Amino acid sequence: MRDMVYKALTIAGSDSGGGAGIQADLKTFHQFRVFGMSAITAVTAQNTLGVQAVYPLPLEAIEKQIDSVAVDLSPDAVKTGMLFSHEIIELVAQKTAQYRWTRIVVDPVMVAKGGAPLLKQEAIEAFKRHMLPLAYVLTPNIPEAEVLTNMRIETFEDRKEAAKKLHHLGVRYVVMKGGHAEGSELVDLLYDGERFYEWKSERIETKHTHGTGCTFAAAITAQLAKGKTIYEAIDIAKRFIQAAVEQALHIGSGHGPTNHWALYE
Ligand SMILES: Nc1ncnc2c1ncn2[C@@H]1O[C@H](COP(=O)(O)OP(=O)(O)O)[C@@H](O)[C@H]1O
């Protein structure tokens, strides 16, 4: 008998350098034996040194890609990444409702590591209004959680308070990543509306962390596509990202990408 084929769709921006965005998502899906599909929202000219240019796609082009995938290939889980403008956010929200997608992982991509904006300032309210209530899982880093909650996050208790606020704004599972906090121990936090859960790891001292957020969220999406629970999905995604950073590829002269095949070498 044939193995079941699980499918995941990523709606995100293209990173020509291959470390983040659509490219990181598809590599991660593939690594977990999940069939990856894409709807590109924007094309970036990007490498390990930074983002040199951003070209959002026409709304019609984004809509057609989503429709083509949805009507024929029925994704088991969906991930969103760089959405760039309020028009794209509104379109993606409308399509999510139209196709009744429920296993949706929303990575609130705002700024690339080098500081380039990947979400317009004017789109933040639309993001909060449309994307948070749709999110089965939301994966903010600490600065993104600060923007979405309008609060400063300094202590671990602040992170918990922010996670609660995001849950109140409609998110089912809040996964607050700890990469931007100080210290040699890294803690990713899950709030499920009742309890907090922590995933701890050693911080690897490296500048090669380009695409960690995309890769981690894509790993969660792949596991949800396979029918895993959120707790199982984060267990696997955390081990995956740790190995991917630990065995980074050391390519390019800036912030290099993680190693998407590290766990299975
Ligand atoms: N130096 C590091 N060593 C190990 N894991 C890391 C490191 N930096 C980030 N991670 C992990 O990568 C994921 C993304 O983290 P974070 O840096 O907070 O988000 P983003 O990449 O979106 O800014 C998290 O699971 C985090 O624990």
Ligand SMILES: Cc1ncc(COP(=O)(O)OP(=O)(O)O)c(N)n1
């Ligand atoms: C096209 C595109 N999408 C998302 C990002 C941000 O990715 P992230 O995983 O947060 O990694 P860094 O940019 O922080 O290294 C991106 N750069 N490009």
